[in-house]
Amino acid sequence: MTDLFRKVGAVCLAVVLLLSGCTQTAAESGHFTKDTSIQEVINDKAFDNYGRLMFPTDDNYYSGDTLGDLQLTWYNNINPDKTVEIVNYFYDQVQQDQRIFYPIYSKSERKADPEKADTGIFFFRGQSGAKTAVVNAGGGFAYVGAMQDSFPVALELSKKGYNAIALIYRPEEETAYEDLAYAITWLRKHADELQIDMTDYSLWGGSAGARMANRVGTDGTASFDEPASPQPAAVITQYTGLSEVTGKEPPTYANVGTDDSIADAETMTERIDAIKENGTDAEIEVFKGLEHGFGLGEGTAAEGWVDHAVSFWKKHMTTEDIVASAVNIPDSIRKIPRRYFRQARQQGTLEDLNYQTWESFSYEEHQTRLNKHAVVYLPYQYDPSQQYDVFYLMHGGWSNENSLLGSPGSPSEFKNVLDHAIQEGKLRPMIIVCPTYNNTNENGQDSDDFSLALQLTDQFHNELTNDLMPAVESKYSTYAEEPTPAGFAASRDHRGFGGFSMGSVATWHTFQYNLDDFRYFLPMSCGTDLDNSVLWQDAENRDPGDYFVFIMTGTKDFAYSYEQERHQAMEDSGVFTDIDQQSNGNFAYRVKKGYDHDATAAEEYTYNGLTAFFPSS
Structure with missing residues (x-):
């Protein structure tokens, strides 16, 4: 997988130079900044007479004149950006009459x-x-x-x-x-x-x-x-x-x-x-x-x-936790522990799933049958009598269904990561399906062609809904009581779709066509423009709490500028609310400083997304 993404990175290097840009951090874009004096915050009319209680009332126990310089006696690791975020949170709440x-x-x-x-x-x-x-x-x-x-x-x-x-x-x-x-x-x-x-x-x-x-x-x-x-x-x-x-x-x-x-x-x-x-x-x-x-x-x-x-x-809660089903988005993208890449004591298994579908461009006419294959991850001690969440994880360019988790005979290191995450209680036991949007080329060369891949990801929803999901969820024990549209719709809270690079394009098209079937979406480093008005049209008529989108990218990724623009478009839409602005929001955006468009990023973002959507309770 690493060599694969190095190839992608080389191809995209020229694009990086054209798409570089910068934006303000959250701390710099609010009412207060790191250069704001502490006294200015204390005296701000928005805070009446309680602004002084945000800081020690005895000034012998803190030093620094500005928010960025604040130090507290006996404390270490004070993050100036967090200090600024907190006072801006207070200010924004007041402006919203809270x-x-x-x-x-x-x-x-x-x-x-x-x-x-x-x-x-x-x-x-x-x-x-x-x-x-x-x-x-x-x-x-x-x-x-x-x-x-x-x-x-x-x-x-x-x-x-x-x-x-x-x-x-x-x-x-x-x-x-x-x-x-x-x-x-x-x-x-x-x-x-x-x-x-x-x-x-x-x-x-x-x-x-x-x-x-x-x-x-x-x-x-x-x-x-x-x-x-x-x-x-x-x-x-x-x-x-x-x-x-x-x-x-x-x-x-x-x-x-x-x-x-x-x-x-x-x-x-x-x-x-x-x-x-x-x-x-x-x-x-x-x-x-x-x-x-x-x-x-x-x-x-x-x-x-x-x-x-x-x-x-x-x-230790004894009554219902109404946020138990809420998405647990981390404040920042977390590194995968190094030991997770080694074999776990409790190992899940990979299986090959063969199924039939139709050639993508003539799918509706059902002209040409195709025999296709997906790789399915089953957790340690998979029990068919239990129900499992399921996540469909799509590969990117220059890839196929074996690129992410490997094969039953040759699993990837990322398969070990899943095993460890489940074993150590970060991720609930679940099923992960790695399909492919590759069409007639069995060697996966369809994904090498950017223009062709864009078309195939747009058309993949036919195969996903009619062929792949029924094949997966009739064989394996998910929350779908039956592998039908009604069964998938009734169990959508236990299903997600995601992908990195071209896989993120497939994810957005799944959002476009398959909101009835999926609640969670993980488009990572989408390095191209998409027609948001088309992608988000179905969501306009739905309860915003019915879906959640988690986007991640890196500052050195050629996709960064695209994701910055997409993030702003989502904030400006009536379809999405940023979870950083409202606790019951339906999308999150995280950026990893210094990260490029490569395997490290793809694996880390996938790990963070899965553990956010399906944390072990």
Whole structure:
């Protein structure tokens, strides 16, 4: 596969030179930028009197005059782009008449205790009626480091569809516990008003915030003179030196870095082991080389920990999670772990599927029969008595049905990636089908001709609907009760289509013709212009929540400029809503810095797309 994409890259090199361009980052294109002064944000009229609570109220605990320069005491790995994204999120929410800050204490309570004037919650909205996470920043019980420790996590959770509450509390240990217990009570009382679900809520925190989550989660709100509330479904903690175990702890997830000089990784591991010994579910991730206060850990070994924590939380939910079926789009495109390319302990299998169809250009006339072949991936311990999601993965140019996963006798390394992703709980066990749009040329040379390939991908929907899908889903156990149009339509929530390069063109045509049959679409690095008005016409008459499109490309890919334009067109259409702008959006766009049009990109994008659409629950 690598050699194949090197050939494609060589052919497209000249095109790269013609199509290079640049755009602003999300951080640079909003109301605020990295050059905006912190004081300007605090004083912005959009934020009334609470802009000051976005930053430490005691300026001895932060340095820097601008958003780009902001540093917080005891914290590392602060990402200026994330800081800017957060304040722009707040600003945009206000402009959309969405309230973002709520004082939790009444005016009389704040008057009686002026320190309570510096408390409240920032509300990061997810889906209406979705479950709620209360996130607590650290700061050594000296200040509240929300801009690194609670705001980024809360924003990430809201993007996933959950409602996230970032608490600003009085930064002394006992008052911090009291404020968290009060906030939980307040949220339960105002749940209908906020349109949040407080059943199976979770408590999150880093450093001192982790101590808060542990203490209140374990001892309960009644211990702090508040009405008794149910114990949280899970407590999610980062880098805390807490060692005490009482035996009453809720299910607990933790993470820490090996180079943390404040929270000892060994102490945290021993505490998690002790919780497990008491019969309570607990787990810890230890990240090599990270220091204290790494937050989301973007660009480090910790990147993606929020996904793992959410999965842990979901395991302990007792009532319906309305975002369980939502697409889990990562903030950035994640690398495939190197070990995934080696054989897994639990190996799936590849099978050859032979089926009959008709010559593409005369398909409707049924003039010439063709015998075609697809490669089918079956997960480890495939059980015909169970139902499986199915994804149709189309190859690009200069390729055929064996190019992506190989053959039963000679599987590719990417087949190992699928095995590992399923084995390690990143991807649910599923069926993957690798077909071909190649027509009469059995050696795959049809895909070598760009003009011909464009025509064949446009016509592939006939074969897909009438021949390939019935052949696959009558032989293998999918969610289709019967291999008919009605059966496919009824099971569309469990089916996706994707492809890289020319495979992405096939994906867009599948969106054009087959929205009845597919919910998820993964067009990756589509390096050509397509007629959007035609491709998106059927979607105009549908509920926007009926489909999801995930686009990926790289900054050095000749397709980059095409995808930039397509992204803008999607944002301007009435058909698509960017998930980065609205948690229940129906498309996502991710760009990998420095990535070209090659096998590394194709494999990485496919891995990210599959794990986003079909995460292991």
